[in-house]
Amino acid sequence: MSTVTPAGSAPQPLPRNHGPEGAQPGYLLLEDGTRFDGFSVTHHAPAVGEVVFTTSMSGYQETVTDPSYRGQIVVFTYPLIGNYGVAREHMESDAIHARAVVMREGVDAEDAPCAEGGWLSWLTDCAVPALSGADTRALVRHLRDKGAMRGGVFPAAVSPAEARALIEAEPPMSGRDLVGEVTPQQPFELPPADGVAERAFVAAIDTGIKASIVRNLRERGVRLRLFPAYSSAQELLVANPDAVFLANGPGDPAALDRIVATVRELVGKVPVWGICLGHQLLCRAVGLETFKLPFGHRGANHPVKDLATGRIDITSQNHGFAVLGPRGERRVEGDEPLRWETDFGTAELSQLNLYDRTVEGLVLRDVPAATVQYHPEAGPGPHDAVYQFDRFLEQLIGGSR
Numbered sequence: 001m002s003t004v005t006p007a008g009s010a011p012q013p014l015p016r017n018h019g020p021e022g023a024q025p026g027y028l029l030l031e032d033g034t035r036f037d038g039f040s041v042t043h044h045a046p047a048v049g050e051v052v053f054t055t056s057m058s059g060y061q062e063t064v065t066d067p068s069y070r071g072q073i074v075v076f077t078y079p080l081i082g083n084y085g086v087a088r089e090h091m092e093s094d095a096i097h098a099r100a101v102v103m104r105e106g107v108d109a110e111d112a113p114c115a116e117g118g119w120l121s122w123l124t125d126c127a128v129p130a131l132s133g134a135d136t137r138a139l140v141r142h143l144r145d146k147g148a149m150r151g152g153v154f155p156a157a158v159s160p161a162e163a164r165a166l167i168e169a170e171p172p173m174s175g176r177d178l179v180g181e182v183t184p185q186q187p188f189e190l191p192p193a194d195g196v197a198e199r200a201f202v203a204a205i206d207t208g209i210k211a212s213i214v215r216n217l218r219e220r221g222v223r224l225r226l227f228p229a230y231s232s233a234q235e236l237l238v239a240n241p242d243a244v245f246l247a248n249g250p251g252d253p254a255a256l257d258r259i260v261a262t263v264r265e266l267v268g269k270v271p272v273w274g275i276c277l278g279h280q281l282l283c284r285a286v287g288l289e290t291f292k293l294p295f296g297h298r299g300a301n302h303p304v305k306d307l308a309t310g311r312i313d314i315t316s317q318n319h320g321f322a323v324l325g326p327r328g329e330r331r332v333e334g335d336e337p338l339r340w341e342t343d344f345g346t347a348e349l350s351q352l353n354l355y356d357r358t359v360e361g362l363v364l365r366d367v368p369a370a371t372v373q374y375h376p377e378a379g380p381g382p383h384d385a386v387y388q389f390d391r392f393l394e395q396l397i398g399g400s401r
């Protein structure tokens with residue numbers, strides 16, 4: 001299944017002008033037995049997955065269509081979700097990947113200016129369960145204290161015993177490879193955006209690439225060929241790209257050894273740039289380790305410091321795993337660009353998260369390769385860091401072809 005909507009094609013049936021199916025009592029159960037009641041307002045069927053929260057105040061449609069949310073139930077901390085409806089241009093892929101959503105108050109708002117349909121109607125049409133009326137403040141404090149964990153959204157008719165059995169049957173996120181569910185079967189090529197001259201040819205390993213990353217690259221003159229995630233290094237190299245891009249994507253990077261081995265074969269032979277899962281895969285490929293964050297970073301307000309310039313960007317983030325620092329630490333102390341030795345020469349810690357001091361970016365000094373953990377494409381989120389796309393093209397590829 002392709003996760004990118006080629007420009008112009010109809011991505012997903014958007015909602016007709018009808019209201020949701022009607023609220024019925026429902027609940028969220030976590031694997032530790034904690035229960036939060038609310039109303040099932042869209043598709044009245046059970047859904048299980050890793051329960052995570054995002055602090056973004058807008059961008060609910062981008063969030064649920066981001067393939068990186070595959071296998072997860074998304075809790076929104078912002079108390080009102082759906083207030084500007086949904087529209088085709090906000091799709092990050094051609095499907096909803098979140099298993100379910102949990103909200104304090106979900107609304108349809110299909111008449112909102114710019115809306116092509118209502119949020120709850122769309123979730124209903126796409127058979128995605130939604131729990132509304134839940135105490136999301138208490139739920140998020142619980143997840144912050146205890147960590148992201150498995151759980152499920154259930155109509156009240158499902159007994160807690162049945163619910164527990166369904167949650168138990170769900171594999172934990174650690175060790176999970178979900179890329180196979182979102183990667184395309186065949187390579188697919190996209191030209192630069194209309195009216196933009198071609199500047200570079202980039203081969204992307206499509207582990208679930210977001211449409212806004214594709215858009216940002218094409219707008220800068222990139223002809224982009226998306227390769228199935230399990231393509232060999234040889235298949236990418238014979239295409240003779242100017243650079244390889246490693247995309248975002250779902251699941252645990254430590255479960256993706258096959259792709260890591262491919263990246264290892266590419267580093268040093270062609271410039272490599274990665275975002276989020278791509279950052280984690282490049283880091284693993286050069287010999288660094290990843291670990292699971294307690295409750296992840298999901299939101300649009302994470303401050304990240306560029307250690308070379310001192311500049312602080314407010315960034316969009318969505319990740320549950322992170323890369324260990326130069327001395328194997330989870331929190332990096334100090335504000336100096338730190339260096340460490342990898343299998344491919346010196347790596348420099350280029351960016352740092354100022355909330356929890358985790359690794360946010362890496363540059364390899366002896367071969368052309370760089371990564372960021374956050375989302376410079378800002379879909380959704382502030383645009384502070386979109387310059388990273390220009391930096392990538394200038395530093396790794398150079399001027400025009």
Ligand SMILES: NC(=O)CC[C@H](N)C(=O)O
Nearest residue numbers: 248249276277319320321
């Ligand atoms: N957005 C992403 O690429 C997420 C990467 C990885 N699945 C994580 O949760 O850390």
